[in-house]
Amino acid sequence: MTAPLPAKIDDPLILYGESFASRLLLGTSRYPSPQVLETAVQRARPAMITASLRRQGSAASEAHSGFWELLKKMAVPVLPNTAGCHRPQEVITTAQMAREVFETNWIKLELIGDDYTLQPDTLRLVETAEHLIKDGFKVLPYCTEDLILCQRLVDVGCQAVMPWAAPIGTGQGPLNPYALKLLRERLSVPLLVDAGLGLPSHACTVMEWGFDGVLLNTAVALAHDPVSMAHAFAQAVDAGRQAYLSGAMQAQDSAQASTPLVGTPFWHQDPGTNP
Amino acid sequence: MMRVLVNQNPHELAPSSKVSDLLTLLDAKPPYAVAVNLQFIPKSQHTLHVLQENDAVEIISPVTGG
Numbered sequence: 001m002t003a004p005l006p007a008k009i010d011d012p013l014i015l016y017g018e019s020f021a022s023r024l025l026l027g028t029s030r031y032p033s034p035q036v037l038e039t040a041v042q043r044a045r046p047a048m049i050t051a052s053l054r055r056q057g058s059a060a061s062e063a064h065s066g067f068w069e070l071l072k073k074m075a076v077p078v079l080p081n082t083a084g085c086h087r088p089q090e091v092i093t094t095a096q097m098a099r100e101v102f103e104t105n106w107i108k109l110e111l112i113g114d115d116y117t118l119q120p121d122t123l124r125l126v127e128t129a130e131h132l133i134k135d136g137f138k139v140l141p142y143c144t145e146d147l148i149l150c151q152r153l154v155d156v157g158c159q160a161v162m163p164w165a166a167p168i169g170t171g172q173g174p175l176n177p178y179a180l181k182l183l184r185e186r187l188s189v190p191l192l193v194d195a196g197l198g199l200p201s202h203a204c205t206v207m208e209w210g211f212d213g214v215l216l217n218t219a220v221a222l223a224h225d226p227v228s229m230a231h232a233f234a235q236a237v238d239a240g241r242q243a244y245l246s247g248a249m250q251a252q253d254s255a256q257a258s259t260p261l262v263g264t265p266f267w268h269q270d271p272g273t274n275p
Numbered sequence: 276m277m278r279v280l281v282n283q284n285p286h287e288l289a290p291s292s293k294v295s296d297l298l299t300l301l302d303a304k305p306p307y308a309v310a311v312n313l314q315f316i317p318k319s320q321h322t323l324h325v326l327q328e329n330d331a332v333e334i335i336s337p338v339t340g341g
Binding site for chain 1: 282283303304306307308309310313314315317318333334335336337338339340341
């Protein structure tokens with residue numbers, strides 16, 4: 001007898017026509033050690049893991065000298081980012097370098113407009129995304145939850161968008177539920193919440209709202225036990241997705257008894273006869 | 276000799292040096308990618324692209340990221 005397939009296999013995340021068994025995308029930065037990162041990835045089994053590029057010979061580069069070998073060993077699809085880029089041309093050139101190094105057309109488009117909040121430069125994000133798409137990239141843009149911005153990104157060819165829940169690394173969870181839910185209602189492309197998630201319950205919540213996946217890093221990497229937290233997030237994402245597909249009940253303003261009233265012992269008995 | 280900036284550090288190179296000459300001089304460790312004056316130079320062009328005085332060269336490698 002064949003065991004039924006796990007639900008996640010029946011319900012893949014599809015991005016740019018590619019199918020992924022997991023709806024969790026995991027960052028690779030800020031872990032206590034490469035070994036912890038590797039084990040966390042094994043536990044979470046993410047669809048993709050993110051990576052970046054820095055100047056060779058820099059402190060960042062030297063500190064990650066074994067990272068390339070680890071990436072090869074983990075054998076999870078890599079999503080390079082353009083973190084730290086402040087100008088469209090920086091993004092475009094970084095993406096082209098990433099494509100050559102990582103041998104992938106996937107790119108997490110980050111165009112930073114403000115160093116304090118790491119808020120994306122929403123005014124130049126669309127033109128940058130359009131340029132990358134015309135250059136053959138599969139663009140996953142990190143953006144705000146603004147409906148018009150996300151719509152414009154879709155208009156220029158983004159087949160998925162990644163609004164933030166809160167500023168990167170803050171772990172505050174979804175700060176603007178109204179706008180995020182509105183996005184889900186109005187856009188039909190895959191939506192992944194990227195940045196600002198701190199707890200598995202945050203991930204579960206946005207998945208319950210119908211988001212297609214989440215991308216997170218710090219909430220796992222800075223946990224006391226990143227491996228266990230990676231697993232917790234993976235379960236939360238699955239739970240949220242299952243709940244969304246199951247169709248949640250509508251919240252009610254007044255209490256509605258779960259247990260049937262008819263036949264309740266002593267129901268409609270005169271209170272006067274009851275000591 | 277001509278001066279170029281490599282990852283913002285000044286280097287002296289022979290005139291008409293190519294990107295590949297610079298990579299050999301620096302003993303660059305793969306994997307890497309190169310940009311000159313904010314323009315990507317694909318691997319296939321490393322032996323062809325001639326550097327100019329005051330060019331700003333970026334040589335980058337993979338690191339962790341979020």
